[in-house]
Amino acid sequence: MTSAAEQLGAFISASRPGALPAALRHEGLRSLLNFFGGALGAAQDPAVSTAVQVMAPFSGPQRATLIGRAERLDAMGAAFVNAVAANLLDFDDTHLETVIHPTAPVAPPLLALAELRGVSGATLLHAFILGAEVECRIGCAVSPGHYARGWHITSTCGVFGAAAGAARLLGLDAGRCAAALGIAASQSAGLVENLPTAAKNVGMGNAARNGLLAALFAEAGYTAAPSALEGRLGWAQAMGDAPDVGRITEGLGEHWEFARNTYKPYPAGIVFHAVIDACLALHKGLDPATIAEVVVAGDQLLLDRGDRLPRNERDARVSIHHAAAVALLRGSAGVEDFAAAAVHTPAVAALRGKVRAELDASLPRGAACVTLQMTDGSRRSIELRDPRGSAARPMTDAELERKYHASATGHDAPAQIARLWALEAEPEIGGLMRAFAPRRN
């Protein structure tokens, strides 16, 4: 019986681009479109600028593009910075069962490596889909206990996706692909406690950077325990509670977890999207002055993630109180509604103060029930189970394009979008990446 890492290694090394279903490849393109838009939208954020400034002195020859920025870094630095940018505004994609945001930690190291080695678009897309699939499968094996224990699953599983995809791009054999995953297991890290802070970004950047490192060490001959994932003293036991390791390899190549990827219409934690949709619906015809109290009910995850009054824009993106307040007051929930200026708007702050979060364990994950207690004693309530962008109400290609346009201010969005949809015809990723960087002097 071969181990999980060995089975994944054999799968990764044997897979061929043409064998992937067309719908899956299209989902890969949707994910990358959403990724590039998100990274462009956050590219000038001070957190991204700081990451560039910290990483730059530790960069080798600067041959990899930073999306939306004039500087370049080596592949390790670019993997880090682009992962930070893509995830920064909590506006990326989501594999709902695990709450993994699959693309941010996986695409950046592969794009940087592809740029370095002159890889084609079809080859990149294939490696990306394999990496994201491995990431989601490993996440499924430890969900939901892993997240509940305090692990930021996008970082902890992202490193596997980055390692798997990079191993594929490097053309490693089955044994070395397995070793890359085992080495990634010894680099898996990231905590929920740190989510409302910049430490989260370091975790994201590291998932991308260290996954690449794992593949490069495997290429150079470093090994890992074949049982690194499921062994008694291995990853799933250490980081999971009651892991189901069978899910890592069950139906590999037949069933695709990554095909279940979804995209956020709002730049906030995915678990707040039902809150936002319910509040947007309640906003119509509402006079905010008549609200006495807003009660937001949801499951434990919603409360764990978001029962907080925000002090800054990071808090706001993971705050039930802020998400409800802007949606009720302004009838919108875009990037500006979660920016610092919105956080410090007195009317928003006043309404946030009226929001109370409470547990309703009968609600499924991702759902919310919002009840407005009005000053005249009346109540209005909406229970919402399938927010926009969820599996039941997926964002269409046209909606993803509109989201991209809104993020890519100052860029030639139509040309970029067209080029991304045609990624499989792209001869060389370096050319593509140059279309996402401002012209350099």
Next chain:
Amino acid sequence: MTSAAEQLGAFISASRPGALPAALRHEGLRSLLNFFGGALGAAQDPAVSTAVQVMAPFSGPQRATLIGRAERLDAMGAAFVNAVAANLLDFDDTHLETVIHPTAPVAPPLLALAELRGVSGATLLHAFILGAEVECRIGCAVSPGHYARGWHITSTCGVFGAAAGAARLLGLDAGRCAAALGIAASQSAGLVENLPTAAKNVGMGNAARNGLLAALFAEAGYTAAPSALEGRLGWAQAMGDAPDVGRITEGLGEHWEFARNTYKPYPAGIVFHAVIDACLALHKGLDPATIAEVVVAGDQLLLDRGDRLPRNERDARVSIHHAAAVALLRGSAGVEDFAAAAVHTPAVAALRGKVRAELDASLPRGAACVTLQMTDGSRRSIELRDPRGSAARPMTDAELERKYHASATGHDAPAQIARLWALEAEPEIGGLMRAFAPRRN
């Protein structure tokens, strides 16, 4: 009530070199002497050469020394490679309660940073002791459940020591020192399952490298949750079983965990040292041909770490069977006794096959009882609780010097040793480091 990270941050930033007790500073020097010897002894190992080869393309200006090697790398790469080398042969130091090897992940990033910034020996020693102290204290808070769960504690806690020491060297204020620790929490990783493989080395290198990164991001203004260590979804809860977070800060500045550091006389996992000492004692006057069976009894940790027949030198260093066989057969347990040639010696392999490990839960951690069942039906047995190098039988300064000489073949060991004992008079770490690199053309 301030958090653990905030208390540690205040402690690190307020501490002054002169305030450290002389005995503690001397323990710091002993640790660094042992560290440099270990790194020199492994500097030419293929695993170290591979690490240099993988990291070199991702190095900025190459201004940091690789101990015992002609190449240089940037501080991030040198931190990684020197940490790999110092720990590679399982010949480093040990804080016995936690089984942390304190120096390998902490000294390298501080030496690299000190070399870059022209720091004095006294300043370096002070920062190193603070870092190692933080590392051991955080380890105490989660021991023994953390290791038992599958965490390689030297890597998982080493990143905190590296971050704390680097934060001190950078002169960060209390808040930024605390942030460095919080950022380190989101980078803590490393698995016991991977210990007999090269993936272990990546975990060690990363602890050093990522700890440095945490401090640099904190310096640049990145923040972390104040409760990153003890919060409900923070490090100790996620990675510990029943953590005692009070131990992180209890008696800070009065009681020094790092003062309990010990040094290995044998290049093998610390838990095997009692096995080796018992077998060395049994070796005297023994005819190996008359051994029918060797029964090695110890606690669960000994069995978890070492109940294996080795296939290579990595296995050998964590094999009860190999450690017992070489000590019984050869009456020695030095670097050569754990090298590949020894592993593949038929007489050693034959005796290894006669070794059986069994649980004796009545024995304390670090102890062993070795019983020889002779072919004539007789038995010889030795129970050993305090092996050489343990807290009860510490290695003397002279023994540490002899150990250094044995590792530093081809180097001017007497001059290096003298310079290390006089570290506090060293004006600038760059000059010191050049004494540990072969002359460059």
